[in-house]
Amino acid sequence: MPEVPIVMPQLGESIAEATIVQFNVSVGDTVDAEQDLIEVETNKATMSVPTLCGGVLKELHAEEGQSYAVGSVLGVIEVTEEELKRTGVDTIEQAQIASAPSSSEESYQAQSEEEQNLHFKTEGGGYFEPKTVEPNVQGLPVPMGKKGAHYISPRMRARMNELGLQAADISAITGSGTGGRVTVADLEQFLDYISAWPSSKASPMRLAVADAMRRSWSRPLATVGRPIVMDKLLSYRAAQNPKPGLTLYLLRAFALALAEHPEAAGYLIGGSIVHPRAFDIGVAVQVTDGVMVPVLRNVDTKSVRELAADYAELVDLARAKKLTREHTQGGIATVTNFGTFGLTWGTPIPLPNETLILGMSAGVKKPVWSDEVGAFVPFTEAGLDLTFDHRVIDGGDAGRVLNRVAELLASPQHL
Structure with a gap:
């Protein structure tokens, strides 16, 4: 009879393993589809591991009190051909094939062959012991493995490549495969479902932005923010002839x-943090169907007035979509003035090759307490939001940079 594995599922986005608390069934018991077989404990909660189909529990490969990695085979259920066809679950052999790395993944997963042997049958027909790990349920979450809904089989990857799809494109699909894995059948059903929906072809600009944001979001990003009083800056700017754009002061x-805190603009590569060799800052410019980011060079060594001509030229080139590679490479951070759209709050996302992006929101008149007059006085208040790669710096470091920016903007005559 066909044999179906009971697999430790992905029990949360940051859960890589769980500890067996107790078994609700014994070898030889008849079990139903979706029946809770095993109680497990993670570092967040106690949960149950259900069976995906009905049958007879043939073997258990796990022990109470032991921790097992996501994807480990905890037991085996014998099922009928009819039940297998009804539920569409993978057998031991099918799961073993789906879990094998593709040729492009072999060098990346040097230990994967040994890991797969820990999950499935030996050549002699027996079973290896499931993969156990040291209990971690009292500690911090550890990175999850490539099993379950986050694992893409070689067959699925090949179909996605044919369609030009990325992993993010299938995030809306509920998987029916082992451990919630999205199968080719799931993908085809989803594509058929949306085939009659209105659609339009994404422009090359939109696709470029989408690719950059997908790569950016592969990092742990965080945002800190604070308000600033804008009146001194606005008064000083109004007195200039010609008046520089507010974005120049922010730049x-x-x-x-950043010149005072260069560690905040570092970039993590492997086990090293690469620090900036020059403070070249990009500026986000809205163009048709996207955003372009020209880079101003050595911004820490030039005054606002000295930057104005280069800034105006680059913005014009961006809006005309005539920026060259030289105009857009080498930035260590970006600024974006989304306040020009009337927005009062935002969480900008840094480019994949940058650690930081600083945004400014629209100014709003608010009553602010003045110690000088001992009363609330109407001031123009805007928000500063700094998004950063949390692998490189923490909230305190980001806050120091943001507070220093606010201090400098309060003395625009020195910019």
């Missing part, structure tokens, strides 16, 4: 703050 203050 200059950001570069000076």
